[in-house]
Each structure stands twice: as structure tokens, then as C-alpha cells.
Amino acid sequence: MSWYDTVKVGRTVMIERFLIKPVDMERTMWYGGLCLFLGFGLIGIAFLGAPIGGLSGVMAMMYGACSGTFYKSYRTPGMWLVALGFAVIVIPFYVFLVWLGAAVERGLSWWAIELLVGTSLLGLTAKLLVSVVVYNRRISR
Numbered sequence: 207m208s209w210y211d212t213v214k215v216g217r218t219v220m221i222e223r224f225l226i227k228p229v230d231m232e233r234t235m236w237y238g239g240l241c242l243f244l245g246f247g248l249i250g251i252a253f254l255g256a257p258i259g260g261l262s263g264v265m266a267m268m269y270g271a272c273s274g275t276f277y278k279s280y281r282t283p284g285m286w287l288v289a290l291g292f293a294v295i296v297i298p299f300y301v302f303l304v305w306l307g308a309a310v311e312r313g314l315s316w317w318a319i320e321l322l323v324g325t326s327l328l329g330l331t332a333k334l335l336v337s338v339v340v341y342n343r344r345i346s347r
Contacts, residue, residue, distance in 0.1 A: 226337040231280060235273040238334065241327070242270025257316040258323075265327035268296070272331055276338050286342035293335040300328045 226234050248263030272292060279285050303325040307318075 224333065224336065225340055226333060228341060231337065231341070232277070234334070235277040235280070238273030238330075239270050239277060241266045242274065245270060258320045261320050261324035262327060265324040265331070269327050269331045269334070272334055276334070280338045280342055281345060283342070283346040286339045286346060289335045289338040289342065293332065293339060296328065296335060297332050300325070300332050303328060 245263045245265070245267030248259040248266060250259075250263075252259030252263060276285065276289065280289075303321065307321050307325055
């Protein structure tokens with residue numbers, strides 16, 4: 207096995223471990239769609255004056271909206287372009303929030319908890335979108 211083949215296999219394994227498994231896609235998207243309601247609840251809590259809920263509520267709503275969008279249609283050929291369009295927006299924002307969490311927060315506070323939960327939900331959204339892009343692209347070929 208040449209060096210190029212080793213790198214190619216290693217890269218494929220690394221990408222496959224990041225993706226949601228194909229057998230779990232529908233279940234993940236079904237329960238992910240319920241996060242839309244969780245997001246409404248978190249935003250309502252933030253609106254009432256709680257120090258937590260705004261960012262994580264918006265991120266939960268985004269994950270729920272992406273899950274609902276691709277629930278049954280992720281197997282339709284050509285949907286990878288829609289998922290790629292969402293991913294182009296979501297992934298740089300996720301990288302920014304990870305950087306912000308690492309660079310700014312030093313102690314445990316409400317803002318740190320809010321940033322952690324929001325970043326985690328945005329990471330789930332990025333993982334879902336990349337999985338839809340990869341699997342739907344395979345179907346579309």
C-alpha cells in the first residue's frame with residue numbers, strides 16, 4: 207500500500223467517524239425536529255429575564271429546522287446542494303463560536319454555560335448537514 211493510498215483510507219475513515227450513520231439518520235432527524243420546540247421554550251425563558259436561553263434557543267431552533275427540512279427528503283437526489291448551502295453558513299459560525307469559547311471564557315458563568323450549550327447544538331447541526339451532503343451526494347451520482 208502506497209503512502210497516497212494510506213492517506214486516502216485514513217481520510218475516509220476520519221470522515222466516516224464524524225458522520226451520522228445511515229441507519230440512524232431518520233431517527234436522529236425525527237428527534238432533532240423536536241428541538242424546534244425546545245428552542246422556542248429556551249427563547250421564552252430568556253425573554254422572561256433568565257440569564258440563559260437566548261443563544262442556545264436559537265441554535266436549538268436551527269437544529270430542529272434543519273432536521274425537519276431533511277427528515278424525509280435527504281434521500282431525494284440533489285438535496286446535497288441545499289445542505290451544502292446551509293453548511294456554508296453554519297460551519298464558519300461554529301468555528302467562530304468554538305474559538306470564542308476557547309479564547310474568551312476562563313471561568314464558569316452563565317455566559318460560559320450558554321456558549322457551551324449553543325456551540326454544542328451548532329456542532330450537531332454541522333454534523334447533520336455534512337452527513338446529508340455526503341450521503342445524498344452518493345445517492346445523486
